[in-house]
Amino acid sequence: MKRVERSFPLPHFTINKNFMIQTHSEESEKKLGVREHLLDFFDEESVVKIRKWVTPEVQKVTLEAHLKPYGEKNAPVPCDLHVKWDNDLHAEVLILTKDEQMEKVTKTMDQLRSRLNDTNFQLLEEKEKLEEAIQHANHLSAPFISLTSNTALVPLFGDITEEKMYTVESQLLHSSQQGDIDQILFDFTAVGTLEREGAQVLKNIMTSLNYMGSHISIVGVRPEQVKNIQAMQFPPQIQYINTLQQAIKKYCSE
């Protein structure tokens, strides 16, 4: 049988020890163009690898490498490099680009990942919107209402959480300094649960207000909240009034 030389439709080269190309196949010219130096075809990241493996000491080797982007491609193209040294001076090199199938799978994977990332991103956006809404609601849950020139009412709404109390802290401290306010009524009527951390912050706010010269009254405590308030040991100067009606009667009837 006659041996067929280099008639196969694939990029094929013969090179010398210094990677100088001696001959190249028609296919290689069509696909990759003409270069003098074999390494010029390859991505810089692959050059080290090729230098290491394509030497007469390794008589025969197959290795993966990346071709520089060519034609329509805009990323390095993975390929298999088959090398066989005829003698110490010359080698035959065959380049097989990787199966398109694999590229397809890789692309699909990338798309899936990017889809996941998009979803993740949307979730993050929604989460931030929600956080902003909560923040906004928190801001509104302790309005400072002046009843008379020296008495103000702070009706608290919802659960007393740490987050919420920190949100309203500075606005309360500031508002209490406006005008001649020296009597602040905290109305608990609309309060849900009194969380431990939240109550702690509230207690600190009340203490601060106290130091700043205001008298604090807590109004409308419900039976289920009493235990928590007791456990928190609110400042002893605080007055407790049963209902808002009584409180208003007491402080607003001049």
Add this chain to the structure above:
Amino acid sequence: MDRHHEHLAHLFLNGDEEEAVEYTKQLLNKYPRAYLYEDILTPAMYYIGELWEKNEISVADEHLATAICDFVLSKLDADSSVVKRRNQKKYKVILFGVEEEQHYIGLKMVADTFKDQGWRVRYLGPDLSIEHSLVQIEKYRPDVIGISAALSYRLSTIKKLIERFRHLEWQPLIMVGGRMASQFDLGAFESKQVMVVRDLGHLHQWFKEGRDEAINETS
């Protein structure tokens, strides 16, 4: 010397995601997160590159390892305690990999690092077109725009992006990172508005000390 990164690399290559998560969690008990990223995960991925160079693994193996590493990072992020909103800084950052760029593991670690520092983070993933990035940037108005690229072919894209972002009215700081930044000297890009970030260590240094003296505004 510790061989954590090699062990982890082999878990990635074997596609053993459960074991990999477990192992990183154990490491987190011993080391801070920054150390894990810089001195274990990054070397693990470089080590995988070396194995490819040694002709011991294929590109397909690398892809698998990357996917597992991605999974581990996502898992760590989900498990880590979020900085409470009250303690969050007001600073915002948008991060993405330039068009055609498929490398993103490093960028993901950068995103986590920003989060850890209390920043608000928009991580947009790799391979983002300039138009898409602009839409997000205009909407979010970040203080920092981080762009990442691994391969030198992206140099012209990076240039284009910088040119475009430099003219944003609120003048965000543009950070250029990725393996490209650690391998090539991108000093020519640097300016008052553009900073080249070589690696995570460099980023941490920026958090602590700001820009280094190399950028002397008077010079």
